[in-house]
Amino acid sequence: MPPEANGEEGFWPAGFSSGAVDASIRYGRNDLMILLGDVPASTAAVFTTNLCCAAPVIVSRNHLEKTSGRMRAVVCNSGNANAATGEKGMNDARAMAEAVASDFGLKPDEVVVASTGVIGQLLPMEKVIGGISSLPLVLQRESCLDAAGAIMTTDTFPKFFTLDVELSAGKCRLSGIAKGSGMISPDMATMLAFMTTDAKISSDLLKRALEHANRNSFNAITVDGDTSTNDMALVMASGFGLEILPESEDFVLFCDALEALATFLAKLIVIDGEGATKLVGITVEGAASQRDAELAARTIAQSSLVKTAIHGEDANWGRIIAAAGRSGAVFNQEELELHFNGLCILKPSFIADFSEEEAAAIMSEKAYDITLRLGNGPGRATIWTCDLSKEYVEINGSYRS
Amino acid sequence: MPPEANGEEGFWPAGFSSGAVDASIRYGRNDLMILLGDVPASTAAVFTTNLCCAAPVIVSRNHLEKTSGRMRAVVCNSGNANAATGEKGMNDARAMAEAVASDFGLKPDEVVVASTGVIGQLLPMEKVIGGISSLPLVLQRESCLDAAGAIMTTDTFPKFFTLDVELSAGKCRLSGIAKGSGMISPDMATMLAFMTTDAKISSDLLKRALEHANRNSFNAITVDGDTSTNDMALVMASGFGLEILPESEDFVLFCDALEALATFLAKLIVIDGEGATKLVGITVEGAASQRDAELAARTIAQSSLVKTAIHGEDANWGRIIAAAGRSGAVFNQEELELHFNGLCILKPSFIADFSEEEAAAIMSEKAYDITLRLGNGPGRATIWTCDLSKEYVEINGSYRS
Numbered sequence: 001m002p003p004e005a006n007g008e009e010g011f012w013p014a015g016f017s018s019g020a021v022d023a024s025i026r027y028g029r030n031d032l033m034i035l036l037g038d039v040p041a042s043t044a045a046v047f048t049t050n051l052c053c054a055a056p057v058i059v060s061r062n063h064l065e066k067t068s069g070r071m072r073a074v075v076c077n078s079g080n081a082n083a084a085t086g087e088k089g090m091n092d093a094r095a096m097a098e099a100v101a102s103d104f105g106l107k108p109d110e111v112v113v114a115s116t117g118v119i120g121q122l123l124p125m126e127k128v129i130g131g132i133s134s135l136p137l138v139l140q141r142e143s144c145l146d147a148a149g150a151i152m153t154t155d156t157f158p159k160f161f162t163l164d165v166e167l168s169a170g171k172c173r174l175s176g177i178a179k180g181s182g183m184i185s186p187d188m189a190t191m192l193a194f195m196t197t198d199a200k201i202s203s204d205l206l207k208r209a210l211e212h213a214n215r216n217s218f219n220a221i222t223v224d225g226d227t228s229t230n231d232m233a234l235v236m237a238s239g240f241g242l243e244i245l246p247e248s249e250d251f252v253l254f255c256d257a258l259e260a261l262a263t264f265l266a267k268l269i270v271i272d273g274e275g276a277t278k279l280v281g282i283t284v285e286g287a288a289s290q291r292d293a294e295l296a297a298r299t300i301a302q303s304s305l306v307k308t309a310i311h312g313e314d315a316n317w318g319r320i321i322a323a324a325g326r327s328g329a330v331f332n333q334e335e336l337e338l339h340f341n342g343l344c345i346l347k348p349s350f351i352a353d354f355s356e357e358e359a360a361a362i363m364s365e366k367a368y369d370i371t372l373r374l375g376n377g378p379g380r381a382t383i384w385t386c387d388l389s390k391e392y393v394e395i396n397g398s399y400r401s
Numbered sequence: 402m403p404p405e406a407n408g409e410e411g412f413w414p415a416g417f418s419s420g421a422v423d424a425s426i427r428y429g430r431n432d433l434m435i436l437l438g439d440v441p442a443s444t445a446a447v448f449t450t451n452l453c454c455a456a457p458v459i460v461s462r463n464h465l466e467k468t469s470g471r472m473r474a475v476v477c478n479s480g481n482a483n484a485a486t487g488e489k490g491m492n493d494a495r496a497m498a499e500a501v502a503s504d505f506g507l508k509p510d511e512v513v514v515a516s517t518g519v520i521g522q523l524l525p526m527e528k529v530i531g532g533i534s535s536l537p538l539v540l541q542r543e544s545c546l547d548a549a550g551a552i553m554t555t556d557t558f559p560k561f562f563t564l565d566v567e568l569s570a571g572k573c574r575l576s577g578i579a580k581g582s583g584m585i586s587p588d589m590a591t592m593l594a595f596m597t598t599d600a601k602i603s604s605d606l607l608k609r610a611l612e613h614a615n616r617n618s619f620n621a622i623t624v625d626g627d628t629s630t631n632d633m634a635l636v637m638a639s640g641f642g643l644e645i646l647p648e649s650e651d652f653v654l655f656c657d658a659l660e661a662l663a664t665f666l667a668k669l670i671v672i673d674g675e676g677a678t679k680l681v682g683i684t685v686e687g688a689a690s691q692r693d694a695e696l697a698a699r700t701i702a703q704s705s706l707v708k709t710a711i712h713g714e715d716a717n718w719g720r721i722i723a724a725a726g727r728s729g730a731v732f733n734q735e736e737l738e739l740h741f742n743g744l745c746i747l748k749p750s751f752i753a754d755f756s757e758e759e760a761a762a763i764m765s766e767k768a769y770d771i772t773l774r775l776g777n778g779p780g781r782a783t784i785w786t787c788d789l790s791k792e793y794v795e796i797n798g799s800y801r802s
Contacts, residue, residue, distance in 0.1 A: 052726030052734045084719055086735065086751040119719030120753060229723050304705070304789075308797035318485055318520030322630050325453030333453045334487065350487040352521060388705075389798070390791040396709035397790070 010144040010160035013173035013198035015039065015238025019138035020150035023131025025124060026079025026117060032131040033150035034100065035074040035194055036139065040110060041236040043071040044207035046214050048231035054083035055093040056113040057230060063097065066109045069203030071236060074194055075100045075135075076114035076151050077128060078179075083229040084120040092123045099132040114192055114232055116153055116179065148177035151192055154395070155180045159268040165257035167250045172199050172242050174257050176235075178265035180272070193218060193233040193265055198241030199254060205246055209255045210235050217262035221270045221384045222301050233262070270384045275391030278310055279367040279384060284324070286337075287379030292329035294381040296374065299327035307388035315359035317345050317352065324372060337373035411545040411561035414574040414599035416440065416639025420539035421551035424532025426525060427480025427518060433532040434551035435501065436475040436595055437540065441511060442637040444472040445608035447615050449632035455484035456494040457514040458631060464498065467510045470604030472637060475595055476501045476536075477515040477552050478529060479580075484630040485521040493524045500533040515593055515633055517554055517580065549578035552593055555796070556581045560669040566658035568651045573600050573643050575658055577636075579666040581673070594619060594634040594666055599642030600655060606647055610656045611636050618663035622671045622785045623702050634663070671785045676792030679711050680768040680785060685725070687738075688780030693730035695782040697775065700728035708789035716760035718746050718753060725773060732775035740772045 012018065020033040045064055047057050064071065075096055082089045097111040115123070140146070148158035162175040176195035201209075210233065218233050235258065244250050271279050282301045287293035300306055303323040309316035321336055338346035340362045346352045362368050413419065421434040446465055448458050465472065476497055483490045498512040516524070541547070549559035563576040577596035602610075611634065619634050636659065645651050672680050683702045688694035701707055704724040710717035722737055739747035741763045747753045763769050 050723060050726040051730075051732060052722050052737075084722060084734070084751045089751075119723065120751065229719075229726060304793070305797055308794050311794065312798035314799075318630075321453050321485060322451060322520065325451040325630060329452075331452060333485070336453075350485045350490075350521065388794060390794045392705070393709050393712065393789060393791045393794060396706055397713035398715075 010148065010175065010177070011162050012141060012144055012175055013196050013238060014240040015041070015198055016196050016236070017139045017141045018144060018147040019135045019140065020146040021131050021134050021138060023077065023127045025077055025127055030146065030150040031078045032128065032135070033076055033147040034135045035147055035196070035236070036104065037072050037236055037238055039238065040067070040070040040072055041238050042201055042203040042206050043069045043112070043234065043236045044203055044210040045112070045232060045234035046210060048228060050229050050231070052084060052229050054081050054115060054230040055085055055089035056082055056115045057232060058090065059093040059097065060112045060114065060232070063109045063112060069207065070110070071112055072106045072110040073100055073104060074112040074114060074234065075132065076116070076192065077123070078151050078153050079117040080115060080121055080123050081117045081119050081230050082115040082123050085122055088122055092125055095125060096128060096132065099129050103133055103136055112234060114230070116151060116192055116230055119229060144175055144177050147194070151177065151179045153180050154274070155272055157272065159265055159272070161261055161264045163257060163261055165253055167242050167244070167253055169242050172254065172257070173197060174261045176261050176265055178269055180269065191218065191228060191231045191269060193262065195235040195258070195261060197235065197237045199237050200239040200241060200243040201237045201254070205244065205251065206235060206237055209251070209258050212255050213259040213262040216259060216382070217266040220382060221266045222298065267384055270386050273386040274395050275389035276386030277366070277389060278387040280310055280386070281369040281382050281384050283369060283371040283380070283382040284329070284374060285371065285380040286373040286375045286377055288330055288375065288377040289379045290381065291379070292374070292377070293379035296324045296327040296329040296372065297381045297383040299323050300370075300372065301383040301385035304388055307385065310363065311387035311389050313360055313363040315340065315345060315354070315356060315363060320370065320372060321346070324374070329374060331374035335375045339371045341368050411549065411576065411578070412563045413542060413545055413576055414597050414639060415641040416442070416599055417597050417637070418540045418542045419545060419548040420536045420541065421547040422532050422535050422539060424478065424528045426478055426528055431547065431551040432479045433529065433536070434477055434548040435536045436548055436597070436637070437505065438473050438637055438639055440639065441468070441471040441473055442639050443602055443604040443607050444470045444513070444635065444637045445604060445611040446513070446633060446635040447611060449629060451630045451632070453485060453630050455482055455516060455631045456486055456490035457483055457516045458633060459491065460494040460498065461513045461515065461633070464510045464513060470608065471511070472513055473507045473511040474501055474505065475513040475515060475635065476533065477517070477593065478524070479552050479554050480518040481516060481522055481524050482518045482520050482631050483516040483524050486523055489523055493526055496526060497529060497533065500530050504534055504537055513635060515631070517552060517593055517631055520630060545576055545578050548595070552578065552580045554581050555675070556673055558673065560666055560673070562662055562665045564658060564662055566654055568643050568645070568654055570643050573655065573658070574598060575662045577662050577666055579670055581670065592619065592629060592632045592670060594663065596636040596659070596662060598636065598638045600638050601640040601642060601644040602638045602655070606645065606652065607636060607638055610652070610659050613656050614660040614663040617660060617783070618667040621783060622667045623699070668785055671787050674787040675796050676790035677787030678767070678790060679788040681711055681787070682770040682783050682785050684770060684772045684781070684783040685730070685775060686772065686781040687774040687776045687778055689731050689776065689778040690780045691782065692780070693775070693778070694780035697725045697728040697730040697773065698782045698784040700724050701773065702784040702786035705789055708786065711764065712788035712790050714761060714764040716741065716746060716755070716757060716764060721771065721773060722747070725775070730775060736776045738774035742769050
C-alpha cells in the first residue's frame with residue numbers, strides 16, 4: 001500500500017525523545033526502541049482483553065496502577081511477543097523495565113514494557129538487555145520514525161502521524177506511532193499504538209480521552225477478527241504545553257483530536273493488513289441500539305464471505321444482509337437499505353435495481369464505504385475492514401519460520 | 402473428497418418414496434425433488450436463526466405449526482434460494498406447496514418447502530411448477546440418491562446415509578440426505594438435511610429427539626461461520642415400524658441413532674466445505690461450564706488464523722490458545738493443556754516440548770482431533786471444522802455468475 005497514506009510529518013511533541021537499535025532479536029534491522037519522557041508524563045493505556053495476555057501487558061498494567069499513570073518511558077521490542085511464556089516471561093518483562101530504569105535513571109515502575117512478534121518463545125534476554133544499554137546513545141527529539149520502524153513485525157511500512165490542534169490559548173500537538181493489525185501473521189501478535197502530546201492534562205482526564213478515541217478507532221477495525229495477546233494503545237502527555245481542564249471546551253477539542261490521530265493510525269493498520277488490497281468502512285445505521293449497530297457492523301466486517309466478495313469486487317449484497325441477519329441485531333428484513341458510497345444497492349422490500357457496472361466501479365477503488373440501514377432506530381456504528389485475499393492464506397498457511 | 406465417506410447404502414424406510422427431475426433452474430441436472438410420505442408423518446424440524454430467513458423457511462415453519470407436525474411431503478429445489486425476495490418470494494413458496502398438493506392429492510399445509518441456491522433472485526416459477534407436475538412420474542421407493550443429488554448446489558458429491566438400530570422389539574430404520582455447509586459459495590445459501598424413519602413416534606417426541614441430535618451434529622459444524630438464510634434440518638417418521646414411547650429405553654436408543662445419523666451427515670458437509678482438505682474436531686474440555694466450552698471450541702474452529710495453520714499443517718499452538726483467550730470463556734492461561742490426537746503439544750505453565758515432526762505427521766492426515774483443556778471444570782464441547790485454503794478465496798472471490 002502507498003506510504004502516502006502516512007502523515008507528512010512524524011515529530012514528537014515537546015518533552016519526548018526516542019531511540020531505536022538492532023538488538024538482533026529476529027529481523028536483522030532495528031527491533032528495539034524507547035520512547036522517553038523528559039519528566040513523568042500523565043499516561044493512559046488500554047490493553048488487550050485476551051485472557052492469554054502477554055507478560056509485558058500484565059507488567060505494564062501493574063506499573064500504570066502503581067504510579068497512578070505517571071510514566072517516564074515505553075520500551076518495546078519486535079520479533080518476539082513474550083506471550084505464553086509463563087513465569088520466566090514475567091521475569092523477563094520485569095527485567096526489561098529494570099534495565100531501562102538503571103540505564104536512564106528511572107524507577108522500574110515508571111517504565112511501560114511492550115513486545116510484539118512470535119508467541120510462545122522466550123525472549124533472548126542477553127540481546128535485549130544489551131540493546132537497551134545502547135539506547136541512550138541514539139536518543140533524539142526530532143522524529144518518531146526510528147521508533148515507528150523498530151516496532152514493525154510483518155508491517156510493510158512504518159505508521160505514524162502528527163497533528164496540531166488549535167485550542168483556546170494556542171496550539172496543542174499530538175503525535176503517534178502504531179504497528180500491525182490483530183494477529184496478522186504466523187505467530188505474530190499485536191496491534192500497538194503509542195501516542196504523545198505536550199498538553200498538560202491529568203492521567204484520569206487522559207484516560208477518558210483515550211477511551212473515547214479508542215472506541216471509534218482501534219476498537220473499530222478488524223483484519224481477521226483475531227484479537228491478539230499483546231494489544232496495547234497508550235498515550236503520554238508531557239505537560240510542557242497548554243493545560244486542559246475537565247469539562248472544558250478544550251477537552252472536547254482535545255478528545256476529537258486524539259480520536260482523529262487514533263483513527264488515522266487505525267486505518268493505516270487495516271490498509272496494511274495481511275494480503276489486504278482494500279480499506280472498506282462498514283457503517284450500520286438506523287439500528288434499534290448502539291449495541292445492535294456494532295454487532296451488525298462487526299459481523300459484516302468479519303464475514304469471510306463478505307471479505308472475499310470485496311476482494312472479488314462483486315456487489316454480492318446477499319452476503320451482507322445474511323451476515324447482518326445472523327449478527328444478533330434485531331431488525332425487519334423488509335426494511336433493509338444498502339448503499340455502496342452514494343449508490344443505492346438495495347431499497348426496502350428487497351428492491352435491488354442497481355447498475356452492476358456502477359457498483360463494480362466503486363468496488364474497484366482502493367477504499368470505499370458500505371452503509372446498511374436496518375430501520376429507523378438511533379443506533380449507528382462504523383467498523384473498518386479489509387478484503388480477504390489468497391495472500392492472506394499464503395502468508396498464514398505457510399510455516400512459521 | 403472421497404465418496405467412500407458416504408454410507409454404503411441409501412434406502413428410504415418403509416412409508417417413504419422420492420423422485421427428482423431437471424426443472425432447468427440453473428445447473429442442467431436434476432434440481433427439483435420430492436420426498437413423499439405414504440401417510441401423514443410425524444415431522445419435526447429446526448430452521449435457521451438468521452433474521453433474513455428465506456421465504457420457504459417462513460412458509461414451512463408455518464405449515465408445521467398448522468398441522469401440528471403431521472406432514473406428507475418435502476419439495477426442494479436447488480439453484481435458487483428464494484431468499485431476500487420479499488412478498489413475491491412468499492407467494493412463490495406457497496405456490497410450490499399448492500402445486501405439490503394438487504399433483505399428489507395432499508393439503509398445501511402438509512407440504513414442507515425448501516430452496517437452496519442464489520440469494521436475491523426470484524424463482525423461475527413456470528419451470529418450477531412444470532417440474533413439480535412431472536415428479537409423480539419418477540417416484541420410487543428404493544433409493545434416496547435421486548433426492549440427495551437434486552438438492553446439491555456446489556456440493557461435489559451427494560450426501561446420504563441409512564442405518565438400522567436394534568430396539569427392544571426389533572429393527573428401526575433411519576435414513577437421511579443432506580447438502581452443502583453454511584453459505585458455501587457465491588450467493589449459495591444453505592445447509593439442508595432431510596431425515597426419515599419408519600418408527601411410530603409422536604411429533605413432540607420426535608422434536609425432542611431432533612433437538613438432541615441437532616445440538617451435537619448440524620449445530621456443531623462450521624465452514625466459514627456464515628449462518629445461511631435457508632438452513633433446515635427435518636425428520637419425518639412414517640409410523641410403519643416399531644412404536645417409540647416417551648421415557649422408554651427405546652427412545653434413548655432412537656435419540657442416539659438419530660444423533661449418529663445427523664453427525665455422519667454433518668461431517669460429510671464439513672468434508673465437502675469449500676476448498677476444504679481437512680476435517681478437524683476441535684474439542685474443549687475442563688471448561689467452567691458447557692457454555693464456556695462451546696464458546697472456546699467455536700471461536701477456535703472459526704479462527705481464520707487457526708484454519709490457515711491447519712491448512713499449512715503447522716502446529717501453530719499460539720493461535721489456538723489466543724483464539725480461546727478471546728472467546729469469552731473464563732480460564733487461567735497457566736492451566737492450558739493442548740493435544741493433537743494423542744500427542745501432547747502444550748503442558749500447563751506453557752511447557753511446549755513436543756516433536757514438530759510428530760505434530761506435522763498428525764496434521765498431514767485428512768482428519769484428526771485437537772483437544773484443548775482449559776482447567777478442571779465439567780464443560781466439554783466439540784465443533785467440527787475444516788481448513789481455510791486459497792481455493793475458498795478463489796471460489797468466493799470470483800464473480801457470482
